[in-house]
Amino acid sequence: MDDPIIKLEHVSKELIMKNGREEIVTTILPDISLDIRRGEFTSITGPSGSGKTTLLYLIGGLDKPTSGNAFLDGEEISSMDEEQLAEIRNAKLGFVYQFHFLLPEFNALENVMMPMLARGRVPVNEAKKRAAELLTQLGLPDKLHNKPNQLSGGQQQRVAVARALANNPIVILADEPTGNLDSKSAEVIYRLFTKLNEETGQTIVVVTHDEHFASETKRLVHILDGQIDSDKKLR
């Protein structure tokens, strides 16, 4: 339990923007180191543009650091190529975004099945069964065959959480998961995450603006100008 499941070592991220012939280099994260242990429920807060989302993408292998090393479950993901990262994202990570990002052509059940079928590691029947179970657990037993546009915002986000859980990820990464929801739906999502963490020991990292949500988690990391401003253990 002591070896961190997520480890960032002196990670920096610069964005190079081309403006005609000029190249403008913007440093988003100058140098950040962070360890997250198995079973931790961490929230990352900070003002807009502080680099918290970039930090999350680096942890999730969606983006690569400019320098420094990022490890996930003992593997160095910062040196992997795009195909390897796709494997890792599929097998070990579950993402929840501010917007549900469900595929509009597919119903709830099919959306949840998608990560299981993407790499073909789960047979269709099994995937279907598991997807139905997950959606039932998340309180949507009667919405399996609804298309995303037939669901409310809160329901869509719950489908997205079910999809993130589909492949039994070792870490769930959420980027403003309640940012687009009314307070009642947001509350449902908080409780969902808390329950997941408490009952199954699921490691969760949430980027959020929401002070109330952040205060419910076990660890609160505050980012300011790409640096860790404070790192508090709440429980």
Place this chain on the structure above:
Amino acid sequence: MTVKFNYPLAMIAFRQLFNRKRQTFLTLLGISVGVMVLITAVSLMDGLLQSFIQKIVEIAPHVIVSGEKVKPTVPDQLVDSDSSTQVRMIKNVSRSDQEVIKNYPRVETLIKSDSLVELVSPSVSIDVIGMFGTVSQPIQLFGIIPSLENGIEKFSQNMVSGKFDELEKTPDGILLGSTVAKDLTAKTEDRMQLVSPSGKVYSVRVVGIFMTGINDIDDNCYVNMRLGQNIGGFSPDETSNLYIRVKDLPKDGIVARTIEQVTNYKAETWEQKAASVVALFKMMSGIVYFLVFFVILVAGFGVANVLITNVLEKARDIAIMKSLGFKRSEITLIYMLQGTMVALVGAAIGCLLGFVMIEILSSIPMVSSSASAIRTDRLLMGKNPVYFVAASLFALIVSLIAAVGPSRNAAKVNPVEILRGER
């Protein structure tokens, strides 16, 4: 739509297309029309060529032996070689520039000994002037043995009036091709005159008129061998050509080569004789296919268009699929699959439309034209499954090429940019 979910990539491809019904439909229409036009054009051009060849094979000699020598004549030695002076010369006895097969019955026996040969028919050809009433006109006249020649040119099946058998029984009878009969306004039982190259006038009686549909043959007239030899000034054992029908058509080339070796007379196959017409057909086909190519090309732009729109509109979905663990290659495959689906469905519809088109076109009666090589009362449409397969394959290839660009762009979508851009 309940389609099995076993192949998520195919499902994603299919549903994205299905959700853009109108654009997908228009693209399908483009492919379908392209395939239909291609099939129709190929059918038309190939149908013309095939029916021409079929007719030729049916009623024209497969091999024609002419009086021309394969190797030049060896000069006769006039003086013994051991004498001090040598004089060599080629006998200059050829009649104008007409080349004849001498002692043809022997040559005929020689050719018949080849088991591949079905029939040999001697034929004397003479350029004469035909006169009927006040009309006169040059005619290509042939002296034939009717029973033999009928086995090659199938006159008895193509008689417009009169009876073919009458020719054999009538020493001064003449059989007119329909074009000649029309030009001279002569009818069966009419008497007409032929003026030979040497200026002698022969009176002949029309025993019948035939029409094969091949203008080259309908321009000809036929008399009995003896009369032909008289008009042309041939001796009884001379002929200008031997017409040969072979038992197994593809072997006509072998037969022709054997004859040249054995007899030293030039033997040409129908393919060689018809080469210029066939070449003309092929050139026409080439032009038509070139034009049709653009129709399919435009359809290809349609495919590119629907895919480009899909990729642009689905950038967000592509980003999310990548974050779920779909690989670049799989994203590419989704859009290549879309190109394939549109092409296959479009081609299937196009094949159906093409089939209907061929049926309709081949049932429309047409005024015959004497300008073409063959004369028919309908469009001669070819009906061959190969057209359909080839046209579909072509549409598929064009669609796949059109899909490559958009598919690659889809794979290049950077999830971070898209997922970030949403806020």
